[in-house]
Amino acid sequence: MVTDIGSAKSIYKNRLSFVWDYKRDEAWLADCSKRGLQLNRPGVFRYRFDFDQSVRYEYRMDYQDTMNDKQLEEYCNLYADAGWEYVGTCVNWRYFRRQYLEGETTELYSDKESIRSFYRRVQKMLGIIALVNFVVLLVNSKHWISGLMGESRISILIGALSVFQLLCVLLLGYGVLKFQKLIKLHSD
Template identity: 80%
Template sequence: MRTVAGSAKSIYKNRLSFVWDYKRDEAWFTDLSMRGLHLNRPGIIRYRFDYDPSVRYEYRMDYQDTMKAKQLEEFCDLYADAGWEYVGNCVNWRYFRRPYLEGETIELYSDKESIRSFYQKVQKTLGVVALVNLALLLVNSAHWISGWSGEGLIPTFIGALIVIQLFCTLLLGYGVLRFQKLIKLHAD
């Protein structure tokens, strides 16, 4: 398994995106590559790029559950056999690239069943994280309500935490619904 090595001309870019916009992220990486910026280290918000105007790549992202080193090596070798270079990973998202060919776009998943399976994997993860977050939200809400008459930083902190958890739970729920829509689009 070969990963992309860093160079002396690294540039960092920040971008907030959501998992249901992964296609937009792929297009962003591909567009930056056209301008000589090539993804070197993926991140949650901060990405590192190497500058090299002599090449251009097309990028794709794949979501896979946590893998042991040997499994990841075999997985990346499979992609390498199809012409994809492994760039790196972030939160179970695997980033790949291949030399850009004008007028030719290749998707990692091409048949309806594999696309649907991919969407279901991402949806399942979002759903589990949403449920865990909801459980924590309920526990924190119970603590906050029982300590409502108390003063100090702890009730204030728990109240702020509840607002953040509510927002995250709603956002994750929205992601589950977005992937459900994509799954239905690719139903037989």
């Protein structure tokens, strides 16, 4: 979908991805930039781009806990000093970009401890969400099992929701294990 805003064109792209594929998301954003689509606003499933072929960026993502305005400003200034421009935030994921230079690839974190700390933050977030979903799954399952005796429509709905929640818990658990593997990979 393309929307004209003044003289700039905004293009919206939908994308489903998982947090453990953040490197793939960074590569996708860089590929979009190569085609003239510059990220304007990140989103959960929908990204807004401005069309500008005069520049090309590489993108990096970082996960940080919730910050107040002052903390966010200090955090962004730290990366600005290293040449990174802050683009936006989506669910505590911070998006940065810098001008693309042929043959040069730069990461936000250069030392292993910072990389492990980043992976631990993401892993913790996934673990908390998985735990909350697991507790709700247990409560729903109890109601579903007790509702089966009466075979009510609500018990069928709760059963379907329980299956969906189980899939979510398994997927989140997979993410936790994926980041544990990355933490071990960057340990010495």
